[in-house]
Amino acid sequence: MRYHLTAISSNKKTGPIPVSTTSAETCPPACPFNNGGCYAKSGPLALHWKKVSEDQRGDNFDTFIDKVKKLPKNQLFRHNQAGDLFGTGNRINAAQLQKFAIAAKRTNCFTYTHKPATQANVKAIREANQHITINLSANNPAHADELLKHGLPVATVLPTDAGKKETTPNGKRIVTCPATTSDKVTCSSCALCAVKDRSFIIGFPAHGTSKKKANLIASTGE
Numbered sequence: 273m274r275y276h277l278t279a280i281s282s283n284k285k286t287g288p289i290p291v292s293t294t295s296a297e298t299c300p301p302a303c304p305f306n307n308g309g310c311y312a313k314s315g316p317l318a319l320h321w322k323k324v325s326e327d328q329r330g331d332n333f334d335t336f337i338d339k340v341k342k343l344p345k346n347q348l349f350r351h352n353q354a355g356d357l358f359g360t361g362n363r364i365n366a367a368q369l370q371k372f373a374i375a376a377k378r379t380n381c382f383t384y385t386h387k388p389a390t391q392a393n394v395k396a397i398r399e400a401n402q403h404i405t406i407n408l409s410a411n412n413p414a415h416a417d418e419l420l421k422h423g424l425p426v427a428t429v430l431p432t433d434a435g436k437k438e439t440t441p442n443g444k445r446i447v448t449c450p451a452t453t454s455d456k457v458t459c460s461s462c463a464l465c466a467v468k469d470r471s472f473i474i475g476f477p478a479h480g481t482s483k484k485k486a487n488l489i490a491s492t493g494e
Contacts, residue, residue: 274330287460294355312354377403
């Protein structure tokens with residue numbers, strides 16, 4: 273398992289903030305985007321992620337944690353531009369996640385997870401969210417309604433034709449990621465995903481070279 277920390281991202285959507293990349297084996301089989309629709313499996317990010325996943329780039333867990341501890345205080349930090357939370361498959365490694373959360377607590381760290389919301393996984397996320405912000409990733413607005421019952425921040429994939437403001441089937445407000453609707457906004461200037469006690473879901477319209485597949489999942493759940 274490898275973990276790579278980029279001190280200053282060159283991604284125009286995140287802006288010049290630290291971002292990390294984790295081995296693909298952390299991605300859960302439960303994620304429907306594994307078989308098409310994953311934005312991280314295309315473009316320059318895919319090449320970087322492949323090298324991290326094949327042990328050609330990045331660090332072991334302990335070295336990665338040491339680097340995270342050295343990030344500036346209050347620095348906005350996007351964990352896992354590709355990859356998922358610690359632990360292979362569907363299960364979260366709670367001990368490693370807590371160690372990471374404590375290391376990153378001096379920063380303004382946010383991330384997302386497609387690990388299934390099992391009792392053990394939700395418990396691990398709640399403990400970590402005392403220090404950082406982990407968003408549960410929904411496949412579509414209906415799935416977002418299901419995840420909201422856990423009382424954790426939620427983000428969802430949206431159909432490509434989604435507007436700036438949408439709602440779930442249960443009427444919960446969805447705010448489309450501002451960086452996807454304006455070239456003047458980046459993660460570094462927005463930081464909504466790092467707000468754990470927000471009253472709305474954040475939506476990301478299907479994008480990337482596999483957006484047709486992602487759009488189908490976001491629209492129909494299939």
